Amino acid sequence: MALKKGRFTMDIQLQDSENQCSLKWNKHEDNLLNVFEQLLHQEALVDVTLATEGKSLKCHKVVLSACSSYFKSILSGTDQTQHPIVILRDISWSELNIIVQYMYKGEMNISQEELPSVLKIAESLKLYGLVDFESKG
Numbered sequence: 001m002a003l004k005k006g007r008f009t010m011d012i013q014l015q016d017s018e019n020q021c022s023l024k025w026n027k028h029e030d031n032l033l034n035v036f037e038q039l040l041h042q043e044a045l046v047d048v049t050l051a052t053e054g055k056s057l058k059c060h061k062v063v064l065s066a067c068s069s070y071f072k073s074i075l076s077g078t079d080q081t082q083h084p085i086v087i088l089r090d091i092s093w094s095e096l097n098i099i100v101q102y103m104y105k106g107e108m109n110i111s112q113e114e115l116p117s118v119l120k121i122a123e124s125l126k127l128y129g130l131v132d133f134e135s136k137g
Helices: 028-042 061-067 069-075 093-105 115-125
Strands: 002-005 008-015 020-025 048-052 055-059 085-087
Touching: 020 028, 028 093, 048 061, 048 093, 055 061, 055 093, 061 069, 061 093, 069 115, 093 115
Parallel strands: 048 085
Antiparallel strands: 002 008, 008 020, 048 055
């Protein structure tokens, strides 16, 4: 059975055992992606700053850690009340924005000329899905 309320749709399945229901929000993943991207652009609920070339970009530890074992290892040891600043060397401001876009949206649009340097950065940051690293939740 499907329940529709406004723009949200939910599948409801009755399970035979123990009169249990299974509720599934069909657009959950899409919603999370959209909300995190909005929060990034609004600089809302941010708790880490990435910096390069004298410029900075406020982000969310949870997003960076979910997409990169490098960020997970350095950010998991920080106190929850701290707002660390991570200075990234050997990465341009435009490359940083491309990498952050990838982490928040799961995709990026770059030129063929940018591909080698972006892949090198992705490897050094151990980005999941872009280079051959497996997510180890």
